[in-house]
Amino acid sequence: MKDLGNNYRSDDLLPVIEKAEALAQKKGLTFHPIEFRFSNGQQMQEYIAYHGMPRSRPSWVFGKAIERQRAEERYNLSSTFVYELIAAGKPNRACLRRENSFVGQMLVIAHCFGHADFSHNNDYFAPGRHERLFRRIEYADKRITELRNNPLVGKERVDAIVDAAVAISHQGRRNQLLAGMYRGSKDKHKLEDLKHELGYSLGDRLSLEEEMTSPSPEHPVEDLLLHQRHHNSRLSDWEKDLLDIVYEEAEYFAPILETQILNEGWACRTHYDMMTDWYNEGSISHDMYLGQFLKQHHGVVAPLYQGAAPPNPYFVGFHLYDAIRVWYDGSLDPKLLRGEQDREYFKELQEDYRRIEHTPPDTGVMSGWEKMLELRSWYRDTSALDAFLTYPMMKRMHLFSYLAQIEDGSIITKEQVNRENWEKAKSLLIRFTGENRIPDVRVVDDNYNNKRILYLKHFPLDDRELYVPQMFGVLGHMVRLWKRPVHLETHMKGEQYLFKIRPDDPKINVETL
Amino acid sequence: MIDKSTITDITDADPLRGRVESDIRDHWEKINGPLNKEIIKHLVKEDIIKSKGNEKIRIRIRSYPEYTFVFGDNSQIGEGAGKDDGDADGDPGKSDNSDKKGGDAPPLGPGETEVEISLDEALERALGILSLPDLEEKIHKEAIKETRRVTKGYKKHGMQRHLSVRRTMRNLNRVRIAYRGDMEIELTPAEYEALTEEQKRFYRFDAASNSYRFREIYVGDAERYRRKEFQTEEITSAVLVLIRDFSGSMGEKERMLVRVLFMLVLRALRREYPDIVVRFIGHTVEAWEITSEQEFINGTGGGGTVMSSASEIVESWLKDPQSGCHPDMTNIFVFQATDGENASEDNGKFINLTETIVALINLYGFVEVMPGQQATQQPRSDTARALLAKLSSGSNAKKFSWATITSPDDIVGGVKRLFGIKKGDK
Numbered sequence: 001m002k003d004l005g006n007n008y009r010s011d012d013l014l015p016v017i018e019k020a021e022a023l024a025q026k027k028g029l030t031f032h033p034i035e036f037r038f039s040n041g042q043q044m045q046e047y048i049a050y051h052g053m054p055r056s057r058p059s060w061v062f063g064k065a066i067e068r069q070r071a072e073e074r075y076n077l078s079s080t081f082v083y084e085l086i087a088a089g090k091p092n093r094a095c096l097r098r099e100n101s102f103v104g105q106m107l108v109i110a111h112c113f114g115h116a117d118f119s120h121n122n123d124y125f126a127p128g129r130h131e132r133l134f135r136r137i138e139y140a141d142k143r144i145t146e147l148r149n150n151p152l153v154g155k156e157r158v159d160a161i162v163d164a165a166v167a168i169s170h171q172g173r174r175n176q177l178l179a180g181m182y183r184g185s186k187d188k189h190k191l192e193d194l195k196h197e198l199g200y201s202l203g204d205r206l207s208l209e210e211e212m213t214s215p216s217p218e219h220p221v222e223d224l225l226l227h228q229r230h231h232n233s234r235l236s237d238w239e240k241d242l243l244d245i246v247y248e249e250a251e252y253f254a255p256i257l258e259t260q261i262l263n264e265g266w267a268c269r270t271h272y273d274m275m276t277d278w279y280n281e282g283s284i285s286h287d288m289y290l291g292q293f294l295k296q297h298h299g300v301v302a303p304l305y306q307g308a309a310p311p312n313p314y315f316v317g318f319h320l321y322d323a324i325r326v327w328y329d330g331s332l333d334p335k336l337l338r339g340e341q342d343r344e345y346f347k348e349l350q351e352d353y354r355r356i357e358h359t360p361p362d363t364g365v366m367s368g369w370e371k372m373l374e375l376r377s378w379y380r381d382t383s384a385l386d387a388f389l390t391y392p393m394m395k396r397m398h399l400f401s402y403l404a405q406i407e408d409g410s411i412i413t414k415e416q417v418n419r420e421n422w423e424k425a426k427s428l429l430i431r432f433t434g435e436n437r438i439p440d441v442r443v444v445d446d447n448y449n450n451k452r453i454l455y456l457k458h459f460p461l462d463d464r465e466l467y468v469p470q471m472f473g474v475l476g477h478m479v480r481l482w483k484r485p486v487h488l489e490t491h492m493k494g495e496q497y498l499f500k501i502r503p504d505d506p507k508i509n510v511e512t513l
Numbered sequence: 514m515i516d517k518s519t520i521t522d523i524t525d526a527d528p529l530r531g532r533v534e535s536d537i538r539d540h541w542e543k544i545n546g547p548l549n550k551e552i553i554k555h556l557v558k559e560d561i562i563k564s565k566g567n568e569k570i571r572i573r574i575r576s577y578p579e580y581t582f583v584f585g586d587n588s589q590i591g592e593g594a595g596k597d598d599g600d601a602d603g604d605p606g607k608s609d610n611s612d613k614k615g616g617d618a619p620p621l622g623p624g625e626t627e628v629e630i631s632l633d634e635a636l637e638r639a640l641g642i643l644s645l646p647d648l649e650e651k652i653h654k655e656a657i658k659e660t661r662r663v664t665k666g667y668k669k670h671g672m673q674r675h676l677s678v679r680r681t682m683r684n685l686n687r688v689r690i691a692y693r694g695d696m697e698i699e700l701t702p703a704e705y706e707a708l709t710e711e712q713k714r715f716y717r718f719d720a721a722s723n724s725y726r727f728r729e730i731y732v733g734d735a736e737r738y739r740r741k742e743f744q745t746e747e748i749t750s751a752v753l754v755l756i757r758d759f760s761g762s763m764g765e766k767e768r769m770l771v772r773v774l775f776m777l778v779l780r781a782l783r784r785e786y787p788d789i790v791v792r793f794i795g796h797t798v799e800a801w802e803i804t805s806e807q808e809f810i811n812g813t814g815g816g817g818t819v820m821s822s823a824s825e826i827v828e829s830w831l832k833d834p835q836s837g838c839h840p841d842m843t844n845i846f847v848f849q850a851t852d853g854e855n856a857s858e859d860n861g862k863f864i865n866l867t868e869t870i871v872a873l874i875n876l877y878g879f880v881e882v883m884p885g886q887q888a889t890q891q892p893r894s895d896t897a898r899a900l901l902a903k904l905s906s907g908s909n910a911k912k913f914s915w916a917t918i919t920s921p922d923d924i925v926g927g928v929k930r931l932f933g934i935k936k937g938d939k
Contacts, residue, residue: 066537067576468587
């Protein structure tokens with residue numbers, strides 16, 4: 001392929017896309033086709049605000065996001081330069097930035113096929129959900145516009161319900177695969193499995209969800225939004241409709257949050273492998289590969305990516321897959337390893353596993369590539385890091401100072417990762433990964449003291465506290481939805497507190513428990 | 514359903530394109546309240562007169578918040594935070610980072626938005642809150658009228674002094690054009706017959722000499738006289754006299770409030786009177802005219818307060834046709850700001866003088882600036898109460914207004930009050 005620099009049109013990219021698709025299929029990746037959109041900076045800005053969705057329900061939130069993007073651009077403060085955006089679906093929809101160089105576009109197109117494969121194969125992206133979503137958004141757009149224009153409902157009431165629903169929509173199930181873990185007997189599981197297999201009807205689904213979301217102190221409900229949907233008798237039909245719309249949207253975004261490292265790592269691996277293959281077979285020139293591609297690639301998988309919270313998920317993901325390739329290939333047959341560097345790395349890993357008396361499953365049975373495919377299909381960030389991250393990998397990723405403190409503008413390393421304390425560092429990394437970034441707040445009781453009080457409890461993962469100003473905002477939203485008093489139990493500075501709010505009074509009362 | 518990947522350019526037919534503008538508008542609706550508050554705060558920093566409308570100002574506000582449960586560091590909030598600001602209503606107006614505004618911009622904080630608007634637009638928004646149409650109506654009623662004779666068209670007969678030389682000459686030129694130099698004045702019938710039909714139109718048969726003579730055009734037809742009519746016009750010149758108390762008690766807070774208030778007053782009047790002239794008077798026990806705006810805003814004096822001293826200056830201007838501030842020639846608006854009591858022995862004189870002034874001018878506004886105090890239905894100071902008692906009835910009652918300003922939030926209401934706009938007015 002000839003390097004076209006910056007002088008190319010969208011048609012010039014079609015051969016690249018065809019070639020990338022063929023290569024991806026040859027590698028054994030499976031995915032729905034991708035509809036690429038060629039967009040300029042402003043259109044890109046808008047798509048970022050809409051999370052890459054091809055259409056959207058009306059909401060001021062997106063307007064706010066666009067305004068913020070524009071303000072950032074005015075000051076040149078934009079923290080990340082977004083090369084592409086992809087929304088999983090059937091087909092997937094991806095946006096390519098017009099400003100990318102031709103080699104940059106090749107990288108991005110290969111990257112998109114990685115994402116498409118991941119979202120098609122990873123278990124946390126529930127089957128069918130994405131195809132349904134685009135149709136649902138179309139419906140949501142129509143329905144919300146209709147309700148806003150309805151003089152009996154009005155824009156303000158619609159927006160208030162949608163905002164409240166969005167505020168608690170992140171408090172979904174903490175593990176999409178283990179639905180009903182906190183509620184329901186084994187029979188329920190069987191019933192649900194059966195329904196999944198047979199394809200249940202909407203009525204069945206609702207009654208099942210309703211039963212599963214009735215809380216008790218032994219079985220607190222994680223899914224705040226679904227609980228409101230089924231157990232809030234004061235919601236009218238159109239309000240429930242809006243909750244459904246927001247719920248389905250949150251369902252779409254939940255796995256993206258849970259699998260960020262694996263997803264980005266997989267996409268980076270894909271584009272790296274594909275570009276390297278093209279270079280090896282001679283279809284891209286030396287300059288295109290070394291001069292342009294590698295520069296951009298290492299910018300993306302740098303330990304500190306512009307703006308992203310360290311460590312950069314692209315970086316961790318890329319190295320995690322690499323480590324798995326080295327370990328499994330080496331344990332199967334050390335001859336499969338490429339180069340001296342790989343062999344040294346393998347020896348280090350081997351030593352480490354011997355020392356901690358633990359080797360990952362399927363060692364010596366599966367090849368690196370097979371295990372990588374398994375990782376992208378079965379795992380999410382927290383489980384993958386927990387199962388596979390070891391000291392040599394952390395050393396190789398230079399996660400050397402996991403406890404640092406900023407004093408007088410300079411970073412002071414408090415503790416370095418070494419053979420003794422690396423497990424502590426690992427657990428710290430996992431705590432800031434995936435769903436662990438979201439506080440675990442559950443409904444313990446929705447008829448507290450027989451007064452229809454909604455009793456929420458924060459189940460702490462560690463000593464992190466709920467941020468109070470945000471918590472007050474969410475409680476305000478919750479009381480607007482529930483229309484009766486809401487209590488929230490949480491810990492602060494080692495003590496348990498109970499926050500109480502009533503629908504007729506915006507003040508929040510605090511009690512020590 | 515496509516089975517192969519494709520690429521297309523994004524067009525305006527894209528469903529998202531239509532969504533963007535309306536969503537941005539929705540966001541603006543949400544932040545309108547806090548934005549307007551911020552604009553008023555921002556206008557404090559601008560010069561009253563010098564500022565040009567096309568300057569851009571940047572206003573940073575906290576955008577309408579989105580709430581979710583998140584982990585965070587509560588140590589910044591302090592002990593018992595829950596009890597103090599336990600307000601669940603998302604009021605973006607009470608922004609906790611108000612001290613960050615202005616100056617050289619640090620990066621946008623979480624949930625912050627920056628708005629770039631022109632000064633004119635900012636004022637438009639600030640004045641929009643004043644429901645200005647009412648304001649215009651009120652001022653029109655009081656505006657001075659002048660009758661003049663103006664030219665409206667032309668006529669064929671009239672007085673010699675109304676002869677329009679330009680129009681007359683133009684008509685004469687037309688005659689000259691019709692008579693071309695190569696034409697004979699007198700023609701024999703034979704010669705006449707040789708002419709074309711076109712040329713024959715310029716000749717007329719003269720029976721006395723039996724010849725054809727060039728058609729004479731009556732020169733009187735060319736004369737044009739101006740048609741004069743009487744017309745009544747409103748004078749659009751205006752003078753705004755701003756009076757401020759310079760006594761020692763006018764601190765920075767008070768000065769700031771006065772500045773913003775006067776600025777809004779000026780902007781409101783400038784819409785109706787684009788060439789409005791502003792004159793400043795400062796007073797303590799004595800009064801003096803001030804030429805510089807900076808001095809008027811920032812200057813401080815000392816000693817007591819004798820308001821009649823300033824009123825005397827205004828009165829002398831009103832009597833003097835040379836002062837540029839004579840009621841027969843221009844519209845006059847007087848606004849007086851003070852932070853408290855007049856010297857009690859001066860009250861009688863001040864009220865009498867004010868009564869005289871109010872009778873001559875368009876509008877008189879008395880402003881009490883009392884930061885930190887409670888605003889009431891009645892003026893707080895005895896002077897203002899006495900003034901109100903004297904002037905609130907009678908023929909000049911409409912020309913007198915008063916307002917008490919206790920905080921920046923009062924300013925808009927204060928300006929409305931000064932221009933006599935009631936809450937229900939629309």
